[in-house]
């Protein structure tokens with residue numbers, strides 16, 4: 001059946017995410033109230049991409065842009081490519097820091113493409129969207145919370161990625177420490193060994209299970225629930241400042257971990273009053289985002305263009 005495109009722009013608001021959360025490598029993730037806003041419209045020819053905020057002047061403004069690449073992949077499934085595309089991005093999620101910016105871009109692209117096709121939700125349902133986004137990203141633990149919101153458990157079956165979202169307990173107080181330096185997820189993944197000791201795998205399995213209870217019901221258990229042996233130590237050499245900050249925070253009783261593949265540090269509980277991470281960190285308190293990606297009709301308005309707001313507390 002031929003593809004019919006909707007007229008006029010559509011927009012999506014996508015949250016930052018923190019994956020792994022310590023022991024839940026490639027499985028657990030949390031959506032955070034810091035958002036990118038992206039709008040797209042079908043045009044008669046060509047591709048334009050306008051970026052403000054994070055990545056402005058750095059990201060490609062053509063078919064190489066990750067939002068456009070994800071849109072193209074979705075349009076292929078949805079029945080065909082549009083004659084042209086105009087995309088506008090207002091980016092607030094720091095890129096290559098371990099806060100799921102690439103997943104946010106991919107989810108935005110998939111959902112925008114779907115919204116630009118008249119019967120898009122019939123051709124690509126929510127489960128399909130998760131599968132496609134996870135396939136493009138290569139692991140499901142960021143795209144799941146970005147799409148669904150909340151605290152997510154994601155896994156991959158032969159047919160593709162699946163996920164469930166659970167509500168986050170009151171008392172979980174996420175705070176991120178974002179360093180100036182970047183770290184690509186692909187580089188951090190290359191630092192991991194092919195095999196790990198059985199004892200380490202067993203420890204992580206137990207702590208990941210405990211973390212589900214701690215994050216949804218008993219935040220008092222977050223410190224023991226965020227112990228990890230599968231990825232953070234192997235990656236520490238590539239992000240010594242972040243590894244050091246995690247150590248200092250944990251010694252002070254704070255449930256701190258490397259966010260995603262780093263180098264951002266995520267604390268799930270409040271640091272002690274007056275805690276100072278030292279120079280070079282941007283420190284933001286970010287509430288969990290319980291809604292996930294939100295699609296609407298129309299172009300970006302005043303609220304979506306605000307370069308700073310969209311959830312950040314400090």
Ligand SMILES: Nc1ncnc2c1ncn2[C@@H]1O[C@H](COP(=O)(O)OP(=O)(O)O)[C@@H](O)[C@H]1O
Nearest residue numbers: 066095096097098099100101102103105184185
């Ligand atoms: N909003 C965006 N728009 C376009 N490309 C993006 C965007 N966010 C991230 N990317 C691409 O993904 C790369 C970072 O991805 P990755 O290493 O997975 O880090 P992160 O932890 O931020 O997801 C960027 O260097 C850029 O190429």
Ligand SMILES: N[C@@H](CCOP(=O)(O)O)C(=O)O
Nearest residue numbers: 019026098099100185260261
């Ligand atoms: N499980 C992945 C998570 C990567 O998250 P990102 O936000 O850094 O892209 C990993 O640890 O490699």
